[in-house]
Amino acid sequence: MRRRIEIKRGVDNTNVEAYLVDLAKNHVDDYTNSWVESLRLFTQEDKYWDWGFKLKYISNNDNLEGYAVEHENRTQGLMIIETQMHGSRLNIGKRVVYVDGIVTAPTNRIEIQRPPQFKGVGQALLKFARIRSVELGYEGRVGLHSLPSSEGFYEKQNMFNYGAEVEYDNLVYFEYGVLRRGNSPAGRNL
Amino acid sequence: MNHQQQEKDSEANEPITPQEAMDLLFGEGWLEESACIEDELNCSIGAGLDWGNALGSLMLNLPLFGRLSTLRVSLNREVRLIIETWDLGIGISSATKTARELIKERLISPTPELIPHLEATLLQDDLYGEEFISNREALKSLLAVILTDSDREEIAEKVANSVRTQVMSQMNFSQQLSA
Numbered sequence: 001m002r003r004r005i006e007i008k009r010g011v012d013n014t015n016v017e018a019y020l021v022d023l024a025k026n027h028v029d030d031y032t033n034s035w036v037e038s039l040r041l042f043t044q045e046d047k048y049w050d051w052g053f054k055l056k057y058i059s060n061n062d063n064l065e066g067y068a069v070e071h072e073n074r075t076q077g078l079m080i081i082e083t084q085m086h087g088s089r090l091n092i093g094k095r096v097v098y099v100d101g102i103v104t105a106p107t108n109r110i111e112i113q114r115p116p117q118f119k120g121v122g123q124a125l126l127k128f129a130r131i132r133s134v135e136l137g138y139e140g141r142v143g144l145h146s147l148p149s150s151e152g153f154y155e156k157q158n159m160f161n162y163g164a165e166v167e168y169d170n171l172v173y174f175e176y177g178v179l180r181r182g183n184s185p186a187g188r189n190l
Numbered sequence: 191m192n193h194q195q196q197e198k199d200s201e202a203n204e205p206i207t208p209q210e211a212m213d214l215l216f217g218e219g220w221l222e223e224s225a226c227i228e229d230e231l232n233c234s235i236g237a238g239l240d241w242g243n244a245l246g247s248l249m250l251n252l253p254l255f256g257r258l259s260t261l262r263v264s265l266n267r268e269v270r271l272i273i274e275t276w277d278l279g280i281g282i283s284s285a286t287k288t289a290r291e292l293i294k295e296r297l298i299s300p301t302p303e304l305i306p307h308l309e310a311t312l313l314q315d316d317l318y319g320e321e322f323i324s325n326r327e328a329l330k331s332l333l334a335v336i337l338t339d340s341d342r343e344e345i346a347e348k349v350a351n352s353v354r355t356q357v358m359s360q361m362n363f364s365q366q367l368s369a
Contacts, residue, residue, distance in 0.1 A: 006221055119229075
């Protein structure tokens with residue numbers, strides 16, 4: 001899978017070409033060699049996530065899919081989704097694509113670098129999760145458990161906030177409902 | 191309702207196609223709107239359950255790892271349901287938090303005695319098809335092995351501390367009122 005998208009360069013707000021691709025070893029190498037040190041230095045909540053391990057286990061489970069955003073062959077964001085086991089909180093009995101993990105490169109995080117190197121990376125991944133949801137017949141429903149520092153981001157996406165869930169270490173659950181033709185250009189529910 | 195309106199309504203109720211979703215989500219203006227949101231916020235986009243920095247031996251058994259996450263959230267739910275029946279009042283929150291931490295610790299670094307029990311549960315295909323395991327008996331049996339006597343002591347101690355803190359804060363409040 002290789003889909004062309006655009007992301008925005010942070011320093012001058014110009015649009016640049018990027019690609020949404022399947023998660024592969026080169027992305028894990030970028031994570032290990034370029035990201036980990038910064039994540040630990042800035043004590044990011046995902047500093048111990050092991051994407052090498054994640055890549056290995058998705059290849060052993062057909063309900064898991066991994067994706068990355070690349071710009072000029074450098075990894076800008078990573079995401080893993082689960083596609084068969086998670087149910088909607090909003091509409092009981094319906095399936096959701098569940099975002100098992102989603103992160104952007106340290107240089108794209110405003111709390112690490114201002115302005116960030118690129119904007120729109122995480123949102124591109126999240127929108128792609130919605131497209132996978134449509135492709136799978138889940139009508140755009142997507143659920144996830146936000147890290148504490150990211151709750152504001154998901155609130156801004158107009159995702160439905162279900163509050164903290166004890167089962168998930170009190171992470172707050174957010175869900176996108178059905179994607180309709182009347183949604184705004186950015187896919188926010190009107 | 192006229193024919194044109196009916197057609198419009200029926201189209202609105204039809205599921206959106208992947209191409210329409212692509213056009214809608216990545217259509218004109220999406221990036222500007224996304225950039226504005228990021229400019230407004232001072233936060234990242236991270237999501238997902240954390241396992242800490244120590245991947246245990248069971249987690250390195252790759253085919254079972256996906257199930258281990260399902261097992262973890264299911265055990266968390268089961269222990270919450272059990273604790274809620276204990277009538278602990280103010281101590282419920284600290285009891286569930288402590289139990290959750292202990293469960294995570296045991297799954298990451300299981301004792302040699304626990305490993306066969308965990309493996310047996312992880313290998314039961316019929317338990318894994320949904321986000322949570324619905325077989326409560328299987329979960330209860332496993333919890334009985336996972337949480338040791340010393341774990342139960344620790345939970346009890348945390349609950350006692352919560353109650354103590356609550357009583358002390360209430361007494362301070364009473365003193366303030368009478369002052």
